[in-house]
Amino acid sequence: MTDQNHWRNPSYVANDAASGLSASLRLGNALRNKAHAGFALGTFVIEYPVPATLHALGIAGFDFVVIDMEHSAIDFATLEGLIAAGQAVGLATLVRPWGEDCGLIGKILDLGANGVMVPHVESPERSRSIAEQTRFAPVGSRGFSPLARYDCLEEPLRQLNDATFVVVQIEGTRGIANAAQIAAIDGIDAVFVGPYDLALSLGVPPGSDQVHAAAERLAAEVPAQRLLGIYIDDASTCAAWAARRFALQCVSFDGRMLASAARAVAMDAATVKRARATELVEREA
Numbered sequence: 001m002t003d004q005n006h007w008r009n010p011s012y013v014a015n016d017a018a019s020g021l022s023a024s025l026r027l028g029n030a031l032r033n034k035a036h037a038g039f040a041l042g043t044f045v046i047e048y049p050v051p052a053t054l055h056a057l058g059i060a061g062f063d064f065v066v067i068d069m070e071h072s073a074i075d076f077a078t079l080e081g082l083i084a085a086g087q088a089v090g091l092a093t094l095v096r097p098w099g100e101d102c103g104l105i106g107k108i109l110d111l112g113a114n115g116v117m118v119p120h121v122e123s124p125e126r127s128r129s130i131a132e133q134t135r136f137a138p139v140g141s142r143g144f145s146p147l148a149r150y151d152c153l154e155e156p157l158r159q160l161n162d163a164t165f166v167v168v169q170i171e172g173t174r175g176i177a178n179a180a181q182i183a184a185i186d187g188i189d190a191v192f193v194g195p196y197d198l199a200l201s202l203g204v205p206p207g208s209d210q211v212h213a214a215a216e217r218l219a220a221e222v223p224a225q226r227l228l229g230i231y232i233d234d235a236s237t238c239a240a241w242a243a244r245r246f247a248l249q250c251v252s253f254d255g256r257m258l259a260s261a262a263r264a265v266a267m268d269a270a271t272v273k274r275a276r277a278t279e280l281v282e283r284e285a
Contacts, residue, residue, distance in 0.1 A: 002011045004137065005158040011151045018152035024087035025153065028114040030190060031064050031092035035227045035247045040064060041238075042094075042248070044231075046072045051085035058089025063251035065091045065200030066117050066250060070098045080111045087112070094165060095278075100126075105133040112149065115165030117192060117234040124181035130168060131187030135161045141186065165189050167229060167248070171197035176214050180221040190248050191222050192229035209235075218244050 014252060021199060034040040042064040057065055065086050068073060074082070079095065086093040095108045096117045096253045105116055118130050118274055132140040136157045150156040166187055171194035183191045199206040202214065219228055229248030230241055233256075238249055252260075 005161060006155055007157055009146075009151065009154060009156050011146070011148075011156045013151050014141060014154075021149060022152040022159075024173065025112060025114070025149070026159060026163040027064075027090070027092040027162040029163050032227075034063050035190065035229075038247055039238075039242050040248050042066060042250045043069070044068050044096075044250055044253035045074075045082065045255070046253050048258065049074045049078055049254075050080055051081055052086035053254050054091060054093075055089055058086065058091045062091060065113075066094045066096050067113075068096045068253075070096050070119055076107070076111070079108070079113075083112045087114075088259055092165065094106060094167065096169075100129075100223055100239065103143075105130065109134065109142065109145065109160075109164060110145065114187070115167065116243075117169060119166040119169045119194065120171050120175075121168040121182055122170075122172055124185060127168050127182040127185040127188055131166060131185050134164050134166050135187055153260065167192045169194050170218060172201035173198075176218055179218045180223070183222040183226040190224065190227035190229045192219065192250075193218060193231070193246075195231055215246075216244060 012183060030186070032038055040063045040103050041061070043057060043062055044066045046068045049067065054065060067079065067082050067086075069079070083093045083095070092114045094115045094117045095113045097104050097108060098118060106117070108116060116134065117128070120129055121130065133142055134140060136142050136144055139161070144157065153159045167190045168182060168188055169192045170182065175182065176198075179191060182188070195211050196206050198214060199208060199211045202208075202210050204210045215230060222228060226247045227248050229250070230240060230246045231250045232241060233252060238251065241249060
């Protein structure tokens with residue numbers, strides 16, 4: 001019997017448009033390769049979820065983006081356009097869901113996302129459930145619909161299974177304790193540290209040394225074949241975290257980057273305003 005993963009799509013189309021769409025749907029492979037090569041730069045879209053934000057991030061040189069449905073007002077009607085906008089500029093597009101509802105991950109992937117970043121994973125059982133929801137049978141439980149977009153794929157079941165990039169977030173002390181077992185589940189690409197929630201779980205302020213120490217303990221537990229990821233506020237620390245095996249890095253997020261850049265512009269302008277005011281006072285004197 002032929003493995004169903006090698007089922008050939010009878011509606012497969014081979015032309016330039018199909019080739020471009022196929023490449024977009026398989027950007028998870030490119031992200032996997034970049035991270036295993038040592039470094040992949042990403043960020044979160046939370047506060048300004050419009051296509052122009054994704055375009056700007058792609059043009060800026062980010063490798064991937066996480067569209068955050070956990071901490072934003074993003075809904076499914078908005079999500080599909082954001083995924084398409086990111087992929088149009090070569091951004092591998094992951095989505096962070098808000099909960100564990102049955103079918104939520106499959107729905108996100110059916111909208112074209114290249115993968116998921118699932119928050120608050122604390123056990124290997126939860127990790128296994130996530131891996132299964134992101135893959136078609138026989139290795140998983142994801143439902144398949146022969147969507148028209150999949151007509152760009154000759155073997156959609158196999159190609160989508162291979163390209164889907166799966167990240168589990170560890171954000172609490174229980175997750176740290178179970179890190180090795182969580183990471184060992186087949187189908188998990190990366191274990192990602194959420195330092196703010198981890199700080200709350202540890203009972204310490206964000207940025208504390210205890211958070212960094214917990215991340216380093218996790219790195220020691222996670223097998224070498226699994227990628228490690230982390231959220232970073234300041235890009236100046238990227239190299240230090242990469243040296244600790246944290247190759248998948250989300251640096252800042254859309255709202256924070258806009259606020260920081262706007263403040264820098266305003267501070268520069270304020271300096272000019274003060275200089276002009278001093279010049280005018282001196283002139284009048």
